[in-house]
Amino acid sequence: MSTDSSSLWNKIKSWPLLLPVVALILVMALNILHDVAVGANPLSFFTITLNQTTSGGTILYGRIIDILNRGSEVAILALGMTLVVSSSAGTDISVGSVMSLSASFCCMLLAGFGVTSTNELRVPLIVGVLAAFAMGTLCGCFNGTLVAYFGIQPMVATLILFSAARAIGLLVCNNMIVYIRNATFGAFGAFTGPLPTPIIIAAICIAIVAVVLRKTSLGMYIQSVGINSKASRIAGLNSKRIIFLTYVICGFFAGVAGLVNSSRITSADSNNIGLYYEMDAILAVALGGNSLGGGKFNLAGSIIGAYTIQAITTTLYALGVSTDQAPVYKAIIVVIIVAIQAPPVRAFFRKRANAKAFGKEAAKA
Amino acid sequence: MEDNVVLTARGISMTFPGVKALENVDFTLRKGEIHALMGENGAGKSTLIKCLTGINDFEAGEIHIEGVDEPVKNHSTRDAQNVGISTVYQEVNLCPNLSVAENLFIGREPLTKLKTVDRKSYNVKSQKIMDDLGISVDVTQNLENYSLAIQQMVAIARAVDMECKVLILDEPTSSLDDEEVEKLFKLMRMLKEKGVGIIFVTHFLEQVYAVCDRITVLRNGALVGEYPIADLPRVKLVAAMMGKDLDDLAAIKGETKDLSHEPLEISAKGLAHIGTVKPFDLEIHKGEVIGIGGLLGSGRSELARSIYGADRANTGSLKVKDKDVQIHQPIDAMNLGMGMLPDDRKAEGIIEDLTVRENIILALQAKTGMFKKLSRQKQNEIADRYIDLLSIKTPSPDTLVKQLSGGNQQKVILARWLATSPDFLILDEPTRGIDIGTKTEIQKLIVELAGQGKSIMFISSEIMEMVRTCNRMVIMRDREKVGEIGGDITEQKIMHAIAGGEGE
Ligand SMILES: Nc1ncnc2c1ncn2[C@@H]1O[C@H](COP(=O)(O)OP(=O)(O)OP(=O)(O)O)[C@@H](O)[C@H]1O
Ligand SMILES: [Mg+2]
Numbered sequence: 001m002s003t004d005s006s007s008l009w010n011k012i013k014s015w016p017l018l019l020p021v022v023a024l025i026l027v028m029a030l031n032i033l034h035d036v037a038v039g040a041n042p043l044s045f046f047t048i049t050l051n052q053t054t055s056g057g058t059i060l061y062g063r064i065i066d067i068l069n070r071g072s073e074v075a076i077l078a079l080g081m082t083l084v085v086s087s088s089a090g091t092d093i094s095v096g097s098v099m100s101l102s103a104s105f106c107c108m109l110l111a112g113f114g115v116t117s118t119n120e121l122r123v124p125l126i127v128g129v130l131a132a133f134a135m136g137t138l139c140g141c142f143n144g145t146l147v148a149y150f151g152i153q154p155m156v157a158t159l160i161l162f163s164a165a166r167a168i169g170l171l172v173c174n175n176m177i178v179y180i181r182n183a184t185f186g187a188f189g190a191f192t193g194p195l196p197t198p199i200i201i202a203a204i205c206i207a208i209v210a211v212v213l214r215k216t217s218l219g220m221y222i223q224s225v226g227i228n229s230k231a232s233r234i235a236g237l238n239s240k241r242i243i244f245l246t247y248v249i250c251g252f253f254a255g256v257a258g259l260v261n262s263s264r265i266t267s268a269d270s271n272n273i274g275l276y277y278e279m280d281a282i283l284a285v286a287l288g289g290n291s292l293g294g295g296k297f298n299l300a301g302s303i304i305g306a307y308t309i310q311a312i313t314t315t316l317y318a319l320g321v322s323t324d325q326a327p328v329y330k331a332i333i334v335v336i337i338v339a340i341q342a343p344p345v346r347a348f349f350r351k352r353a354n355a356k357a358f359g360k361e362a363a364k365a
Numbered sequence: 366m367e368d369n370v371v372l373t374a375r376g377i378s379m380t381f382p383g384v385k386a387l388e389n390v391d392f393t394l395r396k397g398e399i400h401a402l403m404g405e406n407g408a409g410k411s412t413l414i415k416c417l418t419g420i421n422d423f424e425a426g427e428i429h430i431e432g433v434d435e436p437v438k439n440h441s442t443r444d445a446q447n448v449g450i451s452t453v454y455q456e457v458n459l460c461p462n463l464s465v466a467e468n469l470f471i472g473r474e475p476l477t478k479l480k481t482v483d484r485k486s487y488n489v490k491s492q493k494i495m496d497d498l499g500i501s502v503d504v505t506q507n508l509e510n511y512s513l514a515i516q517q518m519v520a521i522a523r524a525v526d527m528e529c530k531v532l533i534l535d536e537p538t539s540s541l542d543d544e545e546v547e548k549l550f551k552l553m554r555m556l557k558e559k560g561v562g563i564i565f566v567t568h569f570l571e572q573v574y575a576v577c578d579r580i581t582v583l584r585n586g587a588l589v590g591e592y593p594i595a596d597l598p599r600v601k602l603v604a605a606m607m608g609k610d611l612d613d614l615a616a617i618k619g620e621t622k623d624l625s626h627e628p629l630e631i632s633a634k635g636l637a638h639i640g641t642v643k644p645f646d647l648e649i650h651k652g653e654v655i656g657i658g659g660l661l662g663s664g665r666s667e668l669a670r671s672i673y674g675a676d677r678a679n680t681g682s683l684k685v686k687d688k689d690v691q692i693h694q695p696i697d698a699m700n701l702g703m704g705m706l707p708d709d710r711k712a713e714g715i716i717e718d719l720t721v722r723e724n725i726i727l728a729l730q731a732k733t734g735m736f737k738k739l740s741r742q743k744q745n746e747i748a749d750r751y752i753d754l755l756s757i758k759t760p761s762p763d764t765l766v767k768q769l770s771g772g773n774q775q776k777v778i779l780a781r782w783l784a785t786s787p788d789f790l791i792l793d794e795p796t797r798g799i800d801i802g803t804k805t806e807i808q809k810l811i812v813e814l815a816g817q818g819k820s821i822m823f824i825s826s827e828i829m830e831m832v833r834t835c836n837r838m839v840i841m842r843d844r845e846k847v848g849e850i851g852g853d854i855t856e857q858k859i860m861h862a863i864a865g866g867e868g869e
Pocket of ligand 1: 381382386404405406408410411413758771773
């Protein structure tokens with residue numbers, strides 16, 4: 001019997017999603033504690049209600065819905081970031097800026113160059129949407145070329161667009177915030193039926209990546225290249241092309257995230273769209289239990305990581321932490337979570353567990 | 366503890382998930398003795414060594430070292446060094462992007478008066494160490510610029526240069542040629558004179574009988590016994606290791622057939638890769654096993670690599686099955702029906718963190734293409750087939766390949782290439798680190814593949830292995846093809862040609 005329970009325990013210990021799930025549960029527990037402390041319904045965190053909107057529709061409402069909704073962009077970014085980290089042992093720090101550039105480019109096309117505010121779309125909506133995706137993809141190609149074919153360090157290579165893309169976005173928008181006051185454009189950041197549309201978009205993106213990884217051998221290729229690119233080349237993989245591809249995918253998703261983010265505020269605010277999102281995306285990957293040293297990846301972990309970050313943010317606001325101070329608390333929580341999975345800390349706990357087991361056996365003898 | 370004993374291990378047990386790697390193993394090392402640790406792939410040799418040096422946390426047993434009263438429990442390699450154990454591990458674990466000198470002195474750099482690293486003095490010292498060993502290298506060059514054999518010598522030089530009571534060598538000779546092996550033996554005998562106890566792991570039986578005083582045999586993680594060398598002649602040693610008899614010296618090649626009328630599989634004209642191999646012409650027929658002989662650094666691997674596109678040829682032309690072809694990178698060669706098992710298992714072979722199954726199917730999957738993913742069932746079928754065929758010792762196909770013993774990792778990569786069923790297969794040191802039982806099996810397999818009409822290029826630092834399997838030999842010297850030997854191949858002929866006599 002004891003072996004049974006210990007093998008279950010071992011299984012749990014080696015479960016790859018352990019860390020992100022524990023982190024998420026911790027955040028939830030914090031919420032419940034807070035609710036109890038202030039005398040609110042302890043389960044209010046999980047409560048989801050149907051509310052009437054002023055325009056007569058019904059929408060889902062609740063803290064979980066809010067987290068899923070606001071976490072969409074980071075979740076979408078985390079998809080691409082996971083692959084980039086895996087293949088190249090580096091991060092794409094340009095995704096936030098690329099989001100902004102994609103949004104600016106899209107809005108500029110929809111409004112026309114130099115127009116700050118419009119109700120009418122100058123070109124069909126689909127053109128703007130595809131333009132956002134294309135701009136993201138193009139940026140991905142640029143990053144991918146530098147990293148894969150020129151062998152530049154990922155951090156340095158993506159630093160270029162990190163600083164340039166936002167500025168180019170401003171140029172494209174003629175240094176203004178472009179407002180698109182048109183419901184069709186705002187749809188990506190609004191509701192579809194009772195559900196926030198960003199949740200649906202994120203779900204579609206996740207599903208696409210999951211299917212591609214399942215149906216093709218891309219996942220194995222990426223990990224193989226990330227673990228040992230020389231050996232992968234000898235075994236017939238085009239290591240450079242695979243690394244390039246991951247950056248293109250990452251760029252594409254930055255474009256998608258940019259569109260969603262700009263649709264939420266129905267404008268292209270170059271200076272603010274996607275600001276610091278690269279940090280959250282990278283963090284999501286790390287929280288998901290992925291090594292930033294590349295190689296094996298765990299997509300589900302990154303996705304849970306992304307929503308955990310959003311949950312932390314939302315919780316802090318719910319606890320009444322001000323917007324300026326939130327990053328401090330966020331940093332503390334992140335340090336703790338990341339430290340738990342650091343190899344020396346893990347080794348320490350393993351050694352202690354071993355020593356205990358040893359002690360028990362010795363006592364028996 | 367007996368007087369002349371430097372190290373004893375008693376009742377060592379160690380378990381990995383799914384594998385009992387060591388069970389109640391005893392080991393005793395005396396002063397001034399060279400002690401062979403023998404066993405098949407996965408018998409637990411490296412595991413025992415890692416228990417001694419503090420890499421593995423064994424669960425039961427005690428280790429005693431001369432001069433220390435308490436049982437020693439090392440927690441890191443540094444601890445082990447402090448009690449006088451110096452080790453060369455099976456996989457070279459130096460830093461490829463540091464210079465040779467830096468690799469020799471890392472962690473114990475000589476300091477100047479200002480407590481900064483004294484670069485000049487350690488470059489000079491390093492050069493002297495390597496010169497004394499008779500290895501010609503420029504110690505300021507990065508280690509990665511040198512062949513695996515040189516890297517192995519650097520690892521040995523580093524270990525030997527430290528003051529130690531116990532020197533552990535885990536398959537140090539796996540990529541060395543006879544000449545380097547001799548240098549190493551000289552060194553070992555010298556240390557033995559000084560009273561150092563040496564543990565020596567190898568799969569080359571001749572080497573055991575050349576230098577060792579005593580043999581300890583492990584089988585499946587258990588101790589078989591400890592024997593003075595005189596009590597355990599070759600046949601008995603093999604039987605002790607395998608638990609059954611084996612005639613590993615029986616002929617495996619049938620009659621030497623004349624294959625020159627068979628269609629050409631490969632024909633290279635003036636092929637070269639600047640800096641590694643000079644222009645060469647080479648024709649390989651269907652069904653031929655062609656060996657490449659030459660000293661270390663003579664360009665054996667480089668010749669093969671330039672055909673396969675691992676190093677893209679700069680000049681010359683290549684025909685495959687009588688068609689002109691351009692090979693830009695390995696996948697092009699693979700699509701033409703080639704395969705290449707590289708000599709450096711760690712750097713260019715295994716994908717550590719992937720499973721045994723994934724490692725086996727990788728090349729086949731790369732060849733079939735990203736969008737035609739092999740079904741899980743197909744993958745398992747292939748993996749199971751080769752695990753069985755090459756008797757790969759693994760708890761399951763889903764075990765990470767890095768958890769296998771060195772020899773079993775080698776078998777996994779061999780399986781990877783067999784799975785692609787190439788028409789022309791380049792095997793660069795395919796039996797490195799593989800035990801004698803399986804070695805014979807692999808040689809048989811090569812001859813069998815040739816019988817099915819496949820062409821094989823076989824590179825080995827063990828000349829006898831090539832003598833037993835090859836129809837024809839190419840001789841390399843100074844990065845240049847200098848001749849061929851056909852017909853009746855003998856060791857003498859090859860040695861003569863390599864040493865600088867006329868090839869033919
Ligand atoms: N890190 C590890 N995790 C899990 N299993 C391991 C690990 N290292 C070794 N093993 C297992 O322990 C057993 C003994 O391996 P070991 O490396 O000691 O063999 P060996 O005698 O050195 O073989 P070889 O001649 O192939 O080098 C093998 O079955 C191997 O699969
Ligand atoms: Mg070993």
